[in-house]
Amino acid sequence: MLFNSFSFLVFFPVVTLLYFVIPKKLRCAWLLAASYYFYMSWNAKYAVLIAASTLITFASGILIEKAGTQHGRRCVAAASLISNLAILAVFKYADFALRTVSFLTDHLGLGSINHRIDLLLPVGISFYTFQALSYTIDVYRGNIKAEKSLLRYALFVSFYPQLVAGPIERSGSLLIQIQKMQELKMWDFARVRDGLLLMCWGMFQKLVIADRASMLVNQVYGNCQNYGFFELSAASVLFAFQIYCDFGGYSSIACGAAKVMGFSLTLNFRQPYLATSIKDFWRRWHISLTSWFTDYLYIPLGGSRKGRLFKYCNIVIVFLVSGLWHGAGWHFAAWGFIHAVYQIGGQWKRELEEKFLKSKNTAALSFSQKLGKMIGTFLLVDAAWVFFAADSLRQVYAIFRQMLTAFQKAGIYELGLDRGNWFILLFGITVLFTVDVLHEKGYSVFMLVREQTVWFRWNLYLGLIWCTILFGIYGAGYDAGQFIYFQF
Numbered sequence: 121m122l123f124n125s126f127s128f129l130v131f132f133p134v135v136t137l138l139y140f141v142i143p144k145k146l147r148c149a150w151l152l153a154a155s156y157y158f159y160m161s162w163n164a165k166y167a168v169l170i171a172a173s174t175l176i177t178f179a180s181g182i183l184i185e186k187a188g189t190q191h192g193r194r195c196v197a198a199a200s201l202i203s204n205l206a207i208l209a210v211f212k213y214a215d216f217a218l219r220t221v222s223f224l225t226d227h228l229g230l231g232s233i234n235h236r237i238d239l240l241l242p243v244g245i246s247f248y249t250f251q252a253l254s255y256t257i258d259v260y261r262g263n264i265k266a267e268k269s270l271l272r273y274a275l276f277v278s279f280y281p282q283l284v285a286g287p288i289e290r291s292g293s294l295l296i297q298i299q300k301m302q303e304l305k306m307w308d309f310a311r312v313r314d315g316l317l318l319m320c321w322g323m324f325q326k327l328v329i330a331d332r333a334s335m336l337v338n339q340v341y342g343n344c345q346n347y348g349f350f351e352l353s354a355a356s357v358l359f360a361f362q363i364y365c366d367f368g369g370y371s372s373i374a375c376g377a378a379k380v381m382g383f384s385l386t387l388n389f390r391q392p393y394l395a396t397s398i399k400d401f402w403r404r405w406h407i408s409l410t411s412w413f414t415d416y417l418y419i420p421l422g423g424s425r426k427g428r429l430f431k432y433c434n435i436v437i438v439f440l441v442s443g444l445w446h447g448a449g450w451h452f453a454a455w456g457f458i459h460a461v462y463q464i465g466g467q468w469k470r471e472l473e474e475k476f477l478k479s480k481n482t483a484a485l486s487f488s489q490k491l492g493k494m495i496g497t498f499l500l501v502d503a504a505w506v507f508f509a510a511d512s513l514r515q516v517y518a519i520f521r522q523m524l525t526a527f528q529k530a531g532i533y534e535l536g537l538d539r540g541n542w543f544i545l546l547f548g549i550t551v552l553f554t555v556d557v558l559h560e561k562g563y564s565v566f567m568l569v570r571e572q573t574v575w576f577r578w579n580l581y582l583g584l585i586w587c588t589i590l591f592g593i594y595g596a597g598y599d600a601g602q603f604i605y606f607q608f
Contacts, residue, residue, distance in 0.1 A: 121161040123373045124326055131158065132377060139381055144302040148271050155280035159243070166242040169207060174277045176203050177252040181259040181266035197260040201253060208249045211239050216448035244284030246445055250412055252277050255291040257416055264291050272298050281374040285367070287386040287408035297383050304382040314566055315379030320584050322372030327592030329548040330365035332541055333358040335593070339536030341509060344519045348526035351535060352519055359509045360502045361549055364392065367406070391556040393501075396493035398462040401501055413438050436460040446508070451516055455507035462500055544591045
């Protein structure tokens with residue numbers, strides 16, 4: 121079920137209203153049933169996979185605590201990790217592995233492998249698998265106690281607002297909130313209002329900006345041979361806003377839906393395109409995944425403790441895994457590797473500046489210097505997004521080749537958007553940029569709005585809803601556009 125679908129427009133108020141009125145003891149069971157229905161509305165039989173992951177990690181948590189020796193604890197934790205990663209590998213990477221082996225054998229003259237598994241990729245499998253695995257690791261490390269209630273733990277793994285595209289929650293946050301669910305205040309007008317406003321903002325990002333930008337991106341990238349530098353550059357810049365508003369919009373809707381019911385989810389984005397370095401960008405983009413890889417992969421590999429060479433190797437490993445986590449394709453791995461090179465290059469640059477230029481920190485930079493760093497970082501990130509947006513390395517090559525060799529100009533209104541849609545898109549991006557700049561300067565937009573008069577506030581609320589409904593991408597035979605990160 122998609123957040124921007126009619127089904128969710130019915131599902132959310134029904135689930136939420138019943139959540140408020142049923143006895144507190146039934147809240148957990150009700151949200152669990154609603155979460156499984158939410159997931160099964162996509163493909164009912166694949167609910168078996170999330171149930172299997174839940175049962176394996178739930179049992180492993182209890183067995184780890186009961187194990188009498190460190191060796192026993194380690195064996196249980198390893199079994200949990202291996203079994204969950206095996207499920208993920210079969211459904212997400214089996215065909216990719218076969219294609220890669222077939223490519224190699226064919227080029228070595230050994231013949232190609234024509235067999236394919238062709239399993240449908242379960243929506244959100246990477247997200248709920250990582251969330252469940254973090255629980256096992258946290259219990260093994262002694263960071264948390266094993267959850268004894270299967271009902272509460274199953275809700276932690278399958279909580280519908282963040283089930284299929286994050287944010288990836290930790291047991292130390294979401295599971296504790298679920299354990300204290302009966303203590304939550306049944307109704308809080310301010311909380312519900314803020315949650316609904318956050319959901320509306322997410323819908324605005326998705327329907328007005330992301331889906332409109334995708335019209336141009338799909339048109340130009342899908343026919344890259346017909347375009348040159350200017351058109352492909354415009355598509356690349358707009359893809360940066362498309363993926364930000366698509367994923368950021370989903371996260372806002374997820375956080376807002378959870379907030380209405382009294383839950384607080386992890387902030388997943390913090391003005392990423394105002395970053396002044398690649399390292400700063402990854403502190404702001406998909407924050408829950410970045411922290412997951414830091415805590416459960418980078419640090420266990422040794423982090424920066426074993427010298428510079430090992431540190432660089434660990435950075436490359438983490439970003440390669442991150443790339444493949446996003447998708448089973450070498451263009452995703454290349455995207456991750458490019459960001460690893462960015463990170464290492466950025467560290468060399470900082471070391472040289474500190475050694476020879478005695479540079480000060482970013483906060484002390486002039487406006488023009490800071491703006492230059494922001495633009496430079498955005499251009500680097502945007503160049504890497506081409507690998508993310510393309511279907512294959514072959515298409516990446518075709519796009520960059522056209523950028524560098526073709527300079528024909530198509531009319532601005534021949535790229536998939538007419539004059540009116542261009543105006544709406546630029547208006548939406550301007551609103552997004554304004555909100556991000558205010559947040560960057562330490563102002564809470566929600567707080568600023570709440571400080572205004574009742575007349576102004578409600579006109580703003582209604583204006584946001586009206587703009588989303590009026591300017592959102594719909595049309596005859598409308599089919600809710602899938603969120604990009606659902607495929608991961």
